[in-house]
Amino acid sequence: MHVIHGHKHVAPIYRGAALAIGNFDGVHRGHRSLIAETSRIARAKSISSAVMVFEPHPREFFQPGEAHFRLTPLKRKLALFSKLGLQLAFVEPFDAELASLTGEDFIERVLVAGLGVGHVVIGYDFYFGHKRGGNPELMVRAGEELGFGVTVMPPIADAGEAYSSSGVRLALAQGDVKGAAHMLGEPWRVMGRVVGGAQRGTSMGFPTANVPMPKGTTLGHGIYAVRTHFNGQAHDGAAYLGTRPTFDDGKPVLEVFLFDFAGDLYGCDIEVEFIDFIRADRKFHSTEELVEQMEKDIAQARDVLSAV
Structure with missing residues (x-):
């Protein structure tokens, strides 16, 4: 083209x-x-x-x-x-x-x-x-x-409702990425460059690629099953979008954990494709409780992506 x-x-x-x-x-x-x-x-x-x-x-x-x-x-x-x-x-x-x-x-x-x-x-x-x-x-x-x-x-x-960009935005705001994908014809993606973070994921055994969300993006906070694209390759993973209420309840950040991947993505441009919603964001009483839940989230995300 x-x-x-x-x-x-x-x-x-x-x-x-x-x-x-x-x-x-x-x-x-x-x-x-x-x-x-x-x-x-x-x-x-x-x-x-x-x-x-x-x-x-x-x-x-x-x-x-x-x-x-x-x-x-x-x-x-x-x-x-x-x-x-x-x-x-x-x-x-x-x-x-x-x-x-x-x-x-x-x-x-x-x-x-x-x-x-x-x-x-x-x-x-x-x-x-x-x-x-x-x-x-x-x-x-x-x-x-x-x-x-x-x-x-x-x-x-x-079903009587016209496809529209506003309808897609509403679905994403509710975390309904499957509904948004139906309207779009394929999963919705976020594009961004990986930046440094607080390294909390690494310290808990789940190193993540942190991607600033584009200005104005409204996506429901929580855990998602995702597919990440970079350097001509696709990698399954789980992503978190939220304010980290267990730690600092700060500015929303997108953190992507890639399954079975070892490498440095800092400074890389990646695309994160949202496949399904796993659960809503919430505060945990301890880091140990959070890690236990993260293991369950990752297992569920693997199951979802294996079926796609």
Whole structure:
């Protein structure tokens, strides 16, 4: 998949694509249906399949002081787009210039003049342009007037409830990583760099890789069965997210214990894939009681992961 940053000075070879547009946070099943339709249209019209995303997320641009829970950072998002078979990804900088464009200006300057789109695919709830003045109806009219096709996708639902990024965030906040995986189409991941910790895990016989959680992340505190990816390898393990109430009840930290692994991961970039929830966080009366429970947690996590 080829990645193009911005809509200006786009080479002729990358123009005229079937283009899915959105934020695609999570790249959940609803997003995947939209992407699949984009690829189908591209094949039918013998044009490239493409996606446009905005960076940073518009909410981060308009509310810079607030922590926003991004399900998928750009690197992960692009990896998923490539995995889903898209040929092009346009990463559009969301800045003051773009935010000032009306819906009509966005279509004429970005989509038509910039990308020369052949077909646009958007969701039923896609709003764009200054003060969200653009909507699917405007896109359809513009397509008729300016000569590109438009497909507006209906909500994709499960048991009557539409898949949504907010639904995934709610599930994760409750520790329901299996429910989130169902909505996403695969387990949710956190990406981060391993940092030094207090070495408590090592002193108890469970050395951990400590990973700072991305800003705004809301995940239920507790123990999880996880699969960790780094250096092209995957390792099963158990992860703890919480405030360590048995010790200092401090800032939440993600601590990952890898099964049957010996090595130094400090400074390494890893991805932690959350497979299942084991138990909620709680305070123990002694270190010995905590260690006893940790052994049970690890055994349960092994059983869960062996069945996956």
